[in-house]
Amino acid sequence: MTPPLFDPEKPRDRLLSAAARLFHRQGFAATTVREIGAEVGILSGSLFHHVKSKEDMLFAVMERVISAMHDALRAELASASDPQTRLRALISVELRYLHGPAADATGVLFHEWRALSEARRAVLLDGRSAYFALWQQVLTDAQTAGLTTLDPTMLRQFLHGALAWTSFWYKPGGALDLEALTDQALTLVLPPLR
């Protein structure tokens, strides 16, 4: 369906994928370039042939997820017209990235944001705002349609937080599958009429 975030054919991508895995598992600061090298089967020095610095890897990983999530959400919204379906798309994309094949990279984006230098954070913020602009529009439409009474901006923050935090407790492969989790999150935002 969608191409994988990192192409296993390309050496640099293999490196970034390994870095994402380790950054996610241990955190950026606690991961050494020697560990990253070992993960892909090369010595630490060789790694700088593909990348300028350790922070470069963090930046590249985040950049990759940001544009991939944006593309995925835009594609999904393009084929959804009614407010409720669009609302579900928001949640679905977020949860699929957080718990699907791109889980490591997405986790790094969410939890290692502060490890990035301020200058590079500013660069990424552009792409990130574009993604959240989509959210804002969908949530505003949902409010107009009477699906929710909360202020769209507030709802965006709360919903995004609730979903992001699933990375701490939700384990795929258990009794609750991703589809069911998506439904539950939708119920949180969109309580049944009574």
Place this chain on the structure above:
Amino acid sequence: MTPPLFDPEKPRDRLLSAAARLFHRQGFAATTVREIGAEVGILSGSLFHHVKSKEDMLFAVMERVISAMHDALRAELASASDPQTRLRALISVELRYLHGPAADATGVLFHEWRALSEARRAVLLDGRSAYFALWQQVLTDAQTAGLTTLDPTMLRQFLHGALAWTSFWYKPGGALDLEALTDQALTLVLPPLR
């Protein structure tokens, strides 16, 4: 009202308070013992007179918040009987710790959990479960009272995530005060009847 988390009279507490501030701002791994020493005005070596290791400080900070939050919530629940008021107490305590005077320590508990060794995480988990047991009961009662239709465990995870994530975007002192934020969060869980 409640005693501060760290007593400025006690040298060890001053140290832990400074550590919490730095751990929160830069992350545990990215903070050096030399920085912590400088923050309280002593040399890095002297710091080990009060504490056995750098990780000890992280542990002590988290331990302090955990029991303080538990005490605060228990006290608040003791004087609240109806389900909705109790629900509000849950949110209120969480947000007051996240954005009040104990913000640094609470942020450390929330965001540096993985930096702690597994053995010590297990120790803290006991106190943490006690806190969440209070949540569980309040949310179950709320469901019984017909205030919400979501499964209490699910709601607990979503709500806690939404609140925890406020530390990334909510800045106290702005247009939205803590009381108003609490109301908004309550509205998320408890949509107006219609």
Place this chain on the structure above:
DNA sequence: GGAAAACAACCAAGCGCTTGCTTGTTTTTG
């Protein structure tokens, strides 16, 4: 009740080790 012992708090110095990264050379590969 006053000397002796203990203690809390810190400094100055530095040890052993790890860190991110560089350099020069060799191997692999299209």
Place this chain on the structure above:
DNA sequence: CAAAAACAAGCAAGCGCTTGGTTGTTTTCC
């Protein structure tokens, strides 16, 4: 046979933590 990818070796800086010793304040005890 060149370009890409890796190795081997190591540097400078910084890391957590230890050591031995100096203060000033309590506590102990005959």
